[in-house]
Ligand code: SF4
Ligand code: SF4
């Protein structure tokens with residue numbers, strides 16, 4: 056598979072289809088890979104593929120430093136490719152501006168990432184080329200997809216509050232979670248705005264709660280569950296639980312899952328007249 | 337020391353066209369209701385960012401009301417529909433984080449529903465009074481100033 | 495002074511510290527992380543990690559702290575300065591690289607203005623370091639002039655000499671006093687030369703080659719090439735024991751407020767953004783260059799010390815696997831060209 060990837064990359068660079076290939080290279084340790092940006096056909100041997108290819112490389116579509124390199128081909132797993140669908144819908148990229156080398160994937164991470172346990176996109180839903188043997192994308196039932204949430208949803212109000220306060224307390228406001236997120240693409244995040252100062256920049260309990268809730272909420276109905284934010288959080292806050300909770304609510308209320316169907320309206324920029332309003336008085 | 341009765345602070349975010357006018361009607365009709373509510377008038381419920389709610393709790397609110405035009409009556413056609421979507425996901429998120437959803441209430445109150453306004457306010461004040469002060473949240477103000485019922489600094493009003 | 499400490503006596507050590515009025519901070523395991531935290535009991539202490547995820551700096555320069563509060567009346571302003579921020583404590587089981595970061599940062603916090611928060615905490619805290627008996631591939635203390643059993647910055651150094659015993663060496667008077675206060679916990683050191691169990695940390699680059707190259711290469715392709723993958727999150731600066739940039743903000747209402755000091759870092763786009771919208775460090779390459787330049791050139795020029803102790807935290811935590819020692823190896827190679 057690595058050979059196939061390299062060959063594909065070489066071909067695309069040689070025939071001028073793209074200027075750069077965003078892929079995975081060897082990392083600092085054997086248990087790690089790192090993003091690499093291949094601009095010369097002779098460098099394609101730097102590309103690799105293994106279970107440590109956790110990164111969602113679409114995040115580099117938002118960075119001016121990597122945009123500068125020219126039209127990219129991106130090596131994308133099924134989950135990552137879902138980002139493309141959201142980015143297209145949200146008018147952040149044009150289809151012709153990216154070339155997608157989809158890879159079929161059996162799961163990444165060691166131990167296996169939680170997102171992979173309930174993966175229904177082993178074969179990407181959108182690609183220009185597919186590398187790897189095509190897998191059947193089996194549907195995973197709703198309950199199973201959100202099973203991770205059960206034990207937390209069960210908690211009482213006070214226990215929930217205490218659990219999250221303990222988590223948020225750790226936050227050091229490094230913003231790795233939003234910087235890594237391919238869908239956190241605002242040039243200036245709300246937390247960086249101080250006229251008015253909506254979110255306290257201090258990493259104290261008050262500022263941390265409003266930051267973490269706001270970050271999660273801004274991804275509501277958009278997050279494609281790549282789990283990158285949780286992976287990079289240096290203090291190990293289970294951000295994925297917040298994201299998943301929102302995904303679950305969006306799916307339950309609007310019957311919508313981001314990144315699956317390019318024809319679906321974006322959940323948060325549309326409405327239905329009969330949307331649920333049981334909680335309204 | 338005599339025990340002082342807890343009086344909840346309720347912040348109401350109202351749309352200009354319906355609920356605010358409804359509250360006005362209650363006033364001109366000289367209807368009585370509990371005086372625990374402070375109203376913030378906005379053009380439309382569609383313009384209420386969830387951060388407003390968070391800020392209100394940070395600043396000492398014990399309960400929040402968000403209210404606007406009935407579906408189909410929005411002055412801007414669809415603002416309230418968009419708002420409804422937002423609260424559909426934001427409310428469970430707060431609940432997931434351990435915030436009692438009863439501290440935040442949503443309602444549709446038209447300009448003609450002065451009576452419903454009175455009922456709604458009385459009901460949320462009673463509910464929140466029973467829940468008690470939102471100490472959990474207010475205690476988070478460990479570094480920043482303890483803020484209650486004060487005007488914001490100029491920089492905060494942008 | 496040399497002493498011996500048996501692992502079984504950790505218990506009496508921690509109770510002893512408590513009795514003497516010390517707050518004890520030690521490495522504690524919680525899920526995937528091992529962090530320096532306040533502990534109450536000796537069995538909370540983790541000993542089998544390479545290095546704690548958080549650095550020692552947060553006990554001297556917290557991630558957020560109030561530096562003053564004020565109230566504004568019609569015609570007067572009242573200012574209240576915080577007190578009691580320096581708490582008599584012992585940091586037990588920090589690593590030599592972390593301990594060394596303290597004297598390195600003393601230089602800047604005693605420079606043009608004496609930072610009382612730093613200085614008073616430094617006085618109140620005693621550092622009991624445990625030499626590293628293992629390391630990982632990110633460690634590079636030996637490349638920046640340190641060692642896994644270096645003493646600089648510690649008040650007391652413990653080094654493992656058998657499965658259960660630690661050799662106790664006092665480094666400063668403060669350390670000596672601490673040992674005296676808890677005399678009964680320690681026993682006499684062995685008479686023969688003990689077998690010090692210390693990790694072997696590979697030397698990755700020659701530090702003398704770095705600064706001369708940096709002096710000449712403010713403009714160079716390596717900055718952009720290396721930092722393309724950096725996402726500018728600033729995690730590296732926050733976990734770094736020697737990064738000390740902060741931002742001061744007011745959290746206030748019309749009539750009262752707090753002035754708060756928060757960590758900040760040069761890897762953020764906003765760090766150097768001007769009000770006009772102009773940003774002198776407009777690309778990640780420039781920001782990455784700043785990080786290296788500050789640590790291996792500017793600080794050396796100003797304070798005659800490298801602003802990096804080789805703990806490797808920045809590289810372990812980096813979401814994009816930016817590895818600082820690899821960067822320095824590249825510089826060494828470039829310098830040799
Ligand atoms: S919020 Fe997290 S999981 Fe969701 S898209 Fe962003 S990085 Fe991925
Ligand atoms: S990555 Fe973690 S510590 Fe950093 S800002 Fe996000 S939640 Fe906070």
Ligand code: SF4
Nearest residue numbers: 724725727728730812
């Ligand atoms: S080097 Fe790594 S940790 Fe530092 S800002 Fe860049 S991506 Fe973040």
Ligand code: SF4
Nearest residue numbers: 734802803805806808
């Ligand atoms: S720059 Fe990296 S290796 Fe050096 S002291 Fe900071 S975190 Fe440790």
Ligand code: SF4
Nearest residue numbers: 737738739759760788
């Ligand atoms: S390297 Fe950057 S964040 Fe660290 S002290 Fe220097 S300027 Fe500050």
